[in-house]
Amino acid sequence: MIKPKIQRYKQPRTISEYPVGPSFQAGHLVFTNSNYRTFKPIIDITLCVGCLACYATCPDGALFRRGKKVSIDYDFCKGCGICASECKAKAIAMKKEEPGRNE
Numbered sequence: 001m002i003k004p005k006i007q008r009y010k011q012p013r014t015i016s017e018y019p020v021g022p023s024f025q026a027g028h029l030v031f032t033n034s035n036y037r038t039f040k041p042i043i044d045i046t047l048c049v050g051c052l053a054c055y056a057t058c059p060d061g062a063l064f065r066r067g068k069k070v071s072i073d074y075d076f077c078k079g080c081g082i083c084a085s086e087c088k089a090k091a092i093a094m095k096k097e098e099p100g101r102n103e
């Protein structure tokens, strides 16, 4: 699995150094999630059309491209569900996280 590259966090000093837009590109994340996810997104890859809407809107950069489709890095996914609501192909379903299985 290709994981986002973890980069050293650099404190922005000017407004222009802050990332622009609502989402981050995978690779800006520093910390893995803290086991507070209650729902997790599951991609049905047979329904995915590779539009990358989920990739573009995930606020945590947890989605990454795998060929012409996408995959989720659960180390960084917070379970917010934005990807599922943005997926017009209905390829992403939010499933309740099993207790103790938050990985």
Ligand code: SF4
Binding pocket: 043, 047, 048, 049, 050, 051, 052, 053, 054, 055, 069, 070, 086, 087, 088, 089, 090, 091, 092
């Ligand atoms: S939004 Fe849905 S169809 Fe588009 S890339 Fe993501 S999972 Fe695939």
Ligand code: SF4
Binding pocket: 040, 041, 057, 058, 059, 060, 061, 062, 063, 072, 076, 077, 078, 079, 080, 081, 082, 083, 084
């Ligand atoms: S549930 Fe939220 S954090 Fe997880 S992959 Fe989807 S948009 Fe990103």
